[in-house]
Amino acid sequence: MPKDGGIGASTKRREDIRFLTGKGNYSDDIQTAGECAAVFARSNVANGTIKSINTDAAAAMPGVLAIFTGEDFVEVGGNPAGWLINSRDGEPMKEPKRPVLAHGKVRHVGDAYAAVIAETVQQGKDAVEAIEIDIEEHDAVINMADALSGTNYVHDEIETNQCFDWGWIEDNRAATDEAIKGAHHVTTLELVNNRLVPNAMEPRCSIGHYNTGTGDYVLHTTSQNPHLTRLLLSAFVMGIPENKLTVIAPDVGGGFGSKIYHYGEEALVLAAAKKLGRTVKWTADRSEAFLTDAHGRDHVTKIELALDAEGNFLAFRTETMANVGAYLSNFSTATPTFLHGTLMAGNYTVPLVYVNVKAVFTNTAPVDAYRGAGRPEATYSLERVIDMAAREIGMDPIELRRKNFIKPDQYPFASAAGLEYDSGNYDALMDRMESVADMAGFAARRKESEAKGMLRGFGVNAYIEACGIAPSNLVGILGSRVGLYDAATVRVNATGSLSVMVGAHSHGQGHETVFPQIVGDMLGIDPSTIEIVHGDTSKIPFGMGTYGSRSLAVCGSAMVRATEKIIDKATKIAAHMLETEPSNIEFNDGNFSVAGTNRSVSFGEVAFKAYVPHEFPLESIEPGLEETAFYDPANFTYPSGAYCCEVEVDPDTGKVRVDRMTAVDDFGNVMNPLVVTGQVHGGLGQGIGQALVENTTYDENGQLLSASYMDYTMPRADDLPFYTVDHSQGNACTHNPLGVKGCGEAGAIGSPPTVVNAVIDALQSGGKNVTHIDMPMTPHRVWSAMNNAN
Incomplete structure (x- = not known):
């Protein structure tokens, strides 16, 4: 039987208290004095060349502070794919640039070509209506078979609609063909895996803040993976030094994959915040979500x-x-x-x-x-x-x-x-x-x-x-451009409570309940004394977020390894307190004891001693009780x-x-x-x-x-x-x-x-x-x- 509240216990989710009582803290709940609103002008045609954009009338409208178009982002990078896939012939995939705002062409209905920054959302919407754009519409490329056989291209510069032609496992190809050719029976089925819209409860929201005194940026955003968002913005899209950018994903109302990724709206609100010296906020309405959130399957x-x-x-x-x-x-x-x-x-x-x-x-x-x-x-x-x-x-x-x-x-x-x-x-x-x-x-x-x-x-x-x-060495060979490890820091406070900082992000998975169950079980303490910190890149170690059912297997394992380090150090402190060697110490149910005796100290006593190290042998025991571990799966x-x-x-x-x-x-x-x-x-x-x-x-x-x-x-x-x-x-x-x-x-x-x-x-x-x-x-x-x- 599991311990009360420990591993294996069906504990109710503690985070549900705030969610069910309306006390959650979602990105759109965040209100900043002096903030202004971003509203996007989006294409109503699927495929077209932008001949001209005239923003003069829109710029003169009440409340309008600035207007951005694709021209403002020509010199910045594009949002890259996370995996480089090679075709069967060894040719690298075609990877056209994905701009912050469409430039030269619009490529799907909902593609943003301009953004208005205004005092209010309604003023921004009014100004968007006043933007004059001349688009030369082309036939849309919709059917995949037609896309592969035709010469009407989504991205003219790559002169094809095929990103890659991938084979797996290529060495099996001939043998598989022969097996099918000579089989007693072959069943053939043609099917469609239908395209889906993720439809998370909370639409995407991004808030950009720029500190003119320090040059620091802060982005609040609906993300399953705040460190990846920071990395992409810093290294590829905006060129912001990573130590000058903090990405915070507070409570997130569902993701299902669609909030793993970096989107152009995140870069736009940061650029606008720097230009205006004011906080800039954008919240999608449901129509924008249908048009622009990453879809699934197909x-x-x-x-x-x-x-x-x-x-x-x-x-x-x-x-x-x-x-x-x-x-x-x-x-x-x-x-x-x-x-x-x-x-x-x-x-x-x-x-x-x-x-x-x-x-x-x-x-x-x-x-x-x-x-x-x-x-x-x-x-x-x-x-x-x-x-x-x-x-x-x-x-x-x-x-x-x-x-x-x-x-x-x-x-x-x-x-x-x-x-x-x-x-x-x-x-x-x-x-x-x-x-x-x-x-x-x-x-x-x-x-x-x-x-x-x-x-x-x-x-x-x-x-x-x-x-x-995982593991990183394998996925690196396969084409991943990032490592797929994760990390956790376990901080034991002087009074015995814990803060556990994790690279995973919780947006409905129950991390704030389950993670304390594991650490509490390992340390023999009440899980309610353990706080889980996630979603803020300024507080958590570099982790790769939550998707692919990786939270426990990867980040949870990092948390276990960090907790094991805590136990190891605490054992040394307990041995010092009990005047014996660490090898003589046994740790069970939150107590360190000398084997074969009734002499013991509690975990709480050891924690307090770690921060009051009056008699520590400093050559072998450092003050404090905080450990970090990175875990890369096998x-x-x-x-x-x-x-x-x-x-x-x-x-x-x-x-x-x-x-x-x-x-x-x-x-x-x-x-x-x-x-x-x-x-x-x-x-x-x-x-x-x-x-x-x-x-x-x-x-x-x-x-x-x-x-x-x-x-x-x-x-x-x-x-x-x-x-x-x-x-x-x-x-x-x-x-x-x-x-x-x-x-x-x-x-x-x-x-x-x-x-x-x-x-x-x-x-x-x-x-x-x-x-x-x-x-x-x-x-x-x-x-x-x-x-x-x-």
Whole structure:
């Protein structure tokens, strides 16, 4: 049993007190005396040459303080992609500049070409309307296949719309082709992974401040990764000395990937603050968020699965077009390649995998990592084609998966896609899923549905993902331009309370609750005495933020290492206080004792002594009790799971209702089951949303047709079932000190193929010859598929 409030305890999130009572401190809550407002002029055409911009009338309007255009940023750098990807022929990717404000051309609807700084937001909006811009509109590049075959370019200077043509693993290519050519059976599926808008609760907000006396900049911004934002602004975009720039991300109302990246609005408010000597604030409205936040997914894929006569997997081969939008965002090149292609072996012993990805520029909003970041795309392709293959060869879908699962005695297992899995038991996950989902009762439930005139289907999937993106030496070889370590500082105050400064950022994950549980457990103290400090680059060590389920596996491990250093030093102080050697000291439940005696001192006494070192042997013990550790992982972590769901389909309307959803996951060691369950619930909601209702649609002119909640459907409570979530089947990660694997993205990875598989099963049970429907499976799409099939 876990200690009270320690590791393994289902402690409620302490941060929820301020969130639920309206006491949070979000960027837009920050009010500064004398601040002014930034408002952006954004293109209403998707592809056009800027012939002229006239700001004279706008500049003369009431309250207008300054107007910026792309001309003001010609000499500054561009926002770079974080990964350099080489094509199959070794040629580096095409990397056109992404400017602060559009200059020369606009490249998607919503592309900012000017910014007005005014006393109020409304005065800024009025002035934006008065800016006169002459844009020569060109045909928009929207369809990826057309983009690759045509000569109408998003970026004329690179004379192509192909960013890269990537192959993985290139040495497998010929053998994979031969395996598919000679296979007993080949299943081929073409599918779309629909584009999504992240739609975090809090829109983006940036506040720039410049101190004219010291030359220091401060940026408050909605960021999952404040140190990366500072690094990009300093080294690439603005040239601000890093020690003169502080980036602060206070409470952030959700991110899901879209707030990892640096955006041009952050640079603009800093430049404006310096020019005016005043604080400059910009807060997006929801329409701007739809147009300009990095979107997610948007793959068009052909996948082939080759099997022998017994149903053994021989090879997977995929060809994918991945939309990167009009500009490269910071992780946009990693997401469809190393975060996607390396997972294309799944949980299976398949000997051959070959993945080809063509990244394509289009006149749409940039596309980057969204919850799961490449792994949902890989899992969806794999688990859909496996389900289709099972139907084609007449084998039960669960039996086919079990037949090809990696077995527990095969670890560590080198996958055909180039990763080394350290632990797992996929049969046990499937066993548990079958049990808790009451599969034995499905036939009776199907009959009940049929009696109501409904078609009932059962869908299953097995997933694996790679989390805790690392290690730095490996990702450096693969093209990452940053290290992927993290850091923590543990400061013990003289009175025994602690401040723990972490490089990770919490925007809904529960760090302020779970991190103290770990440190408190290690030190044998009350977690409520431990404060977690994050999000302020002037206070925290250099870390790489929160995304990819890396918080515990990477930053949590750094925190453990720093705490171990604290214990080591405290042991020396305790030994001095107890007049013995450190080797004689035992530390348990917050007390240091001399082995074999009843002589002891508490952690609090040692902490106080560290700051009152009257009799310290200074040659061996320094005053104070504060330690920092950086942690660079040895490998990715590999959460996995077995999911199933049951749906009812109305054959008259095509309406799909998810009736039951079961998620059984292996997250390794679980620090707080309540928080983990909440993370899975959130991911399931997003995954079901993608499967059934969410879709981003551009017309042929590049106009975003789903630019508001009137047109972009978000899942509501009545679209979602009560979930059954189980994470009792954990196999500890073997290479980090906590044995954790990561949980934040699992639900969004596992649920889309599960729902789609269930719908196809429902239709086929009703005699409908439907083998695939692209997401989202709206009533219209399902109804049309049923009628067209018959």
